[in-house]
Amino acid sequence: MDVSEAVYSRQSTRAFTDQKVSDELIKELLEKSARAASGGNLQPWQIYIINNNTMSDFLEFQEAWTEPETPAYAIYPENLSEPYKTSRYEVGAEMYSILGIERDDKEGRFKQMLENFKFFGAPAAFFCFVDRQMGMPQWSDLGMFLQTFMLLAREVELDTCAQEAWAIKQESVTAFLDIPDELMLFCGMSIGYKDKTAKINELRTERRPIEDWATFVKG
Numbered sequence: 015m016d017v018s019e020a021v022y023s024r025q026s027t028r029a030f031t032d033q034k035v036s037d038e039l040i041k042e043l044l045e046k047s048a049r050a051a052s053g054g055n056l057q058p059w060q061i062y063i064i065n066n067n068t069m070s071d072f073l074e075f076q077e078a079w080t081e082p083e084t085p086a087y088a089i090y091p092e093n094l095s096e097p098y099k100t101s102r103y104e105v106g107a108e109m110y111s112i113l114g115i116e117r118d119d120k121e122g123r124f125k126q127m128l129e130n131f132k133f134f135g136a137p138a139a140f141f142c143f144v145d146r147q148m149g150m151p152q153w154s155d156l157g158m159f160l161q162t163f164m165l166l167a168r169e170v171e172l173d174t175c176a177q178e179a180w181a182i183k184q185e186s187v188t189a190f191l192d193i194p195d196e197l198m199l200f201c202g203m204s205i206g207y208k209d210k211t212a213k214i215n216e217l218r219t220e221r222r223p224i225e226d227w228a229t230f231v232k233g
Contacts, residue, residue: 025218030133030209031206031207033137035206037066039170044063061140064138065138133175136204160176180201
């Protein structure tokens with residue numbers, strides 16, 4: 015698989031089979047991903063992997079957690095302007111349409127949202143943390159690391175879903191993993207093999223045309 019094919023075939027997979035992923039394979043992908051660009055070579059990511067028995071233990075822990083949680087950060091700006099507001103609305107509408115969940119079916123939408131916190135059935139996952147002293151430049155490094163991992167996963171026919179939704183579960187996640195106070199949860203990453211029979215995996219988001227966001231400066 016070449017890079018272009020990996021980029022095009024990557025998607026946010028939201029239904030996985032129960033086929034196992036070995037720790038060895040995840041380790042190999044993480045080590046390669048560490049070659050991602052990093053300002054000053056800080057390599058600000060801290061990764062915690064859950065797999066096999068630890069996945070089962072974590073999901074049981076999550077189900078039993080009843081304490082209210084404070085989000086690690088705001089995932090979206092409070093007053094999202096256009097065209098970003100429409101982009102976010104459209105992807106949600108398309109996803110629920112594929113699933114046959116009506117707009118006024120609040121229970122159905124809430125149930126689907128909760129699948130985030132089961133990693134959509136993925137057998138393996140990791141959490142990405144960053145030291146609280148880091149700033150926006152280092153957060154961009156996290157993005158490059160995560161994208162590199164997702165593309166390398168496609169090379170070995172694995173599928174993924176990067177999940178900032180886990181930011182609203184930071185306290186339970188850090189409690190389970192016994193994370194030191196100086197680390198802040200950025201996101202989770204579901205890892206596994208896509209369920210090709212699941213309707214939700216038919217979702218293929220559109221991208222705005224290049225004329226909307228790129229300007230070739232004339233000399």
